[in-house]
Amino acid sequence: MAHNSNRQPNILFIQVDQLTASFLPVYGNGVAKTPHLDAFASNAVVFDAAYTNFALCAPSRFSMLSGRLASEIGAYDNGAEFPSAIPTYAHYLKAAGYQTTLVGKMHFVGADQLHGFDERLTLDIYPASFQWTGDWNEPTQEHSNDARSFTLAGPCTRNVQMDYDEEVLHRARRKLHDLARGVDIDDGQPWHMTVSFTHPHDPYQCSHEHWDRYDVDEIDMPTVGPIADPDPYSIRLRRQYGLENLELTDDQIRNARHGYYGSVSYVDDLVGAMLATLRATGLDANTVVVFSTDHGDMLGERGLWYKRSFHEASSRIPLMISWPGEIAPRRVASNVSLVDLVPTFLDLAGGGVEMVDAPAGHSLVPLMADADASASDLVFGENLSEGATAPILMAKRGSMKYVFSGCDPAQLFDLEADPHELDNLSGAAAYATTEAELDAIVHARWDVDQLAVDIAASQRRRAFLRGLYRRGDAPEWRTPPADQASRHVLPEGTSYNDWVYANVLP
Numbered sequence: 001m002a003h004n005s006n007r008q009p010n011i012l013f014i015q016v017d018q019l020t021a022s023f024l025p026v027y028g029n030g031v032a033k034t035p036h037l038d039a040f041a042s043n044a045v046v047f048d049a050a051y052t053n054f055a056l057c058a059p060s061r062f063s064m065l066s067g068r069l070a071s072e073i074g075a076y077d078n079g080a081e082f083p084s085a086i087p088t089y090a091h092y093l094k095a096a097g098y099q100t101t102l103v104g105k106m107h108f109v110g111a112d113q114l115h116g117f118d119e120r121l122t123l124d125i126y127p128a129s130f131q132w133t134g135d136w137n138e139p140t141q142e143h144s145n146d147a148r149s150f151t152l153a154g155p156c157t158r159n160v161q162m163d164y165d166e167e168v169l170h171r172a173r174r175k176l177h178d179l180a181r182g183v184d185i186d187d188g189q190p191w192h193m194t195v196s197f198t199h200p201h202d203p204y205q206c207s208h209e210h211w212d213r214y215d216v217d218e219i220d221m222p223t224v225g226p227i228a229d230p231d232p233y234s235i236r237l238r239r240q241y242g243l244e245n246l247e248l249t250d251d252q253i254r255n256a257r258h259g260y261y262g263s264v265s266y267v268d269d270l271v272g273a274m275l276a277t278l279r280a281t282g283l284d285a286n287t288v289v290v291f292s293t294d295h296g297d298m299l300g301e302r303g304l305w306y307k308r309s310f311h312e313a314s315s316r317i318p319l320m321i322s323w324p325g326e327i328a329p330r331r332v333a334s335n336v337s338l339v340d341l342v343p344t345f346l347d348l349a350g351g352g353v354e355m356v357d358a359p360a361g362h363s364l365v366p367l368m369a370d371a372d373a374s375a376s377d378l379v380f381g382e383n384l385s386e387g388a389t390a391p392i393l394m395a396k397r398g399s400m401k402y403v404f405s406g407c408d409p410a411q412l413f414d415l416e417a418d419p420h421e422l423d424n425l426s427g428a429a430a431y432a433t434t435e436a437e438l439d440a441i442v443h444a445r446w447d448v449d450q451l452a453v454d455i456a457a458s459q460r461r462r463a464f465l466r467g468l469y470r471r472g473d474a475p476e477w478r479t480p481p482a483d484q485a486s487r488h489v490l491p492e493g494t495s496y497n498d499w500v501y502a503n504v505l506p
Contacts, residue, residue: 382394
């Protein structure tokens with residue numbers, strides 16, 4: 001798309017972890033306190049029907065980075081390696097002339113912890129080994145959640161996720177200052193930075209300050225309580241998460257949601273600090289800012305928690321893009337998904353670089369410029385990890401969401417008439433044509449039988465490797481990054497005054 005600036009815009013992508021769209025005021029929530037995101041949204045293109053392509057951390061991120069569905073790159077679960085030979089948006093943007101930086105979580109599994117980024121300023125928060133390999137034959141797994149999510153929900157003085165995110169914020173802001181000074185970047189070179197925080201991912205804890213921003217009476221309960229006759233996958237998912245025999249009290253549910261709301265406000269503060277630094281440095285004048293997450297959180301809806309579900313709380317995500325002076329704020333109703341980010345970034349970069357493999361998504365720039373622009377309005381989702389026991393696949397077109405399972409009855413929901421997904425229309429005569437069309441779309445997109453074979457083979461290989469390292473001696477592939485602070489001390493043999501005054505940012 002042509003734009004007024006003669007320069008390629010910088011691209012700042014702020015990603016958070018496990019943020020469901022329905023917990024933000026911009027998507028209709030009346031409880032959350034997020035003034036910074038509210039202000040950002042008022043100047044952004046807000047996508048109302050954005051979806052993750054895989055409601056689990058690592059597969060979602062690998063899919064997003066590559067612009068391809070997770071099944072196409074072997075990203076079946078949180079313990080699947082992300083192959084170095086798969087190009088990412090970092091590779092493509094580098095080809096377009098960008099300097100690229102990663103700060104924070106990306107959950108790379110394998111020895112490659114850069115995947116095309118020129119630099120990485122923090123370690124990842126999660127292991128890079130095969131310890132979290134999924135297994136369809138295990139009803140529960142060692143790394144699954146447990147009751148402590150609820151017994152320990154509430155305020156705390158400090159936890160490891162706070163430590164991590166504040167380090168991410170510190171290093172990301174310092175990088176913005178260096179970019180504004182022209183440190184380690186060619187004059188006029190555009191830059192991309194992905195800044196990835198781990199909040200508001202469980203544990204459902206927050207600081208006392210953020211807890212106290214909410215009165216306990218403000219905290220809403222789930223809209224839909226436990227389902228009397230849940231679908232088979234939801235039953236398996238509850239077992240996976242240790243919820244099968246866990247009866248939560250209203251106080252426990254409210255405490256967990258209270259902690260989550262506090263973490264959402266904490267995220268808002270982190271985003272606010274990033275955007276304030278962007279403005280203070282003057283970099284905002286030519287920077288596209290993208291805000292999103294990897295997946296949502298059920299937060300008690302239907303008696304489910306966490307992710308790995310195609311229901312809206314887990315799969316529908318916030319996505320907002322701001323380009324000051326170039327794109328006017330608006331809302332977009334079309335279905336979009338995270339695999340759209342690679343073609344979008346390349347479009348923003350000038351369109352001179354094409355993806356090596358066929359993209360699974362489409363550039364969002366036409367929709368950013370005109371909410372009524374023609375779009376495919378079709379998004380795909382995958383659930384291939386532990387608990388699935390066979391590929392579970394989703395296609396959403398318009399308001400109709402179809403879920404095909406290799407082991408469970410199909411599901412079909414009309415979200416316009418049934419936003420809480422209480423009426424499964426699969427098999428209903430009035431929707432037979434729609435269901436047949438969506439089923440044909442699913443089977444044209446995936447060879448379901450071959451995919452099941454490939455996943456089982458991958459699980460066997462990685463389970464063998466995982467078993468070798470039960471004693472905790474798995475290889476540590478997370479390499480500590482070079483210390484940025486070394487750039488901010490007086491070099492030997494340099495004049496003090498020359499050094500001090502050459503690095504002032506007006």
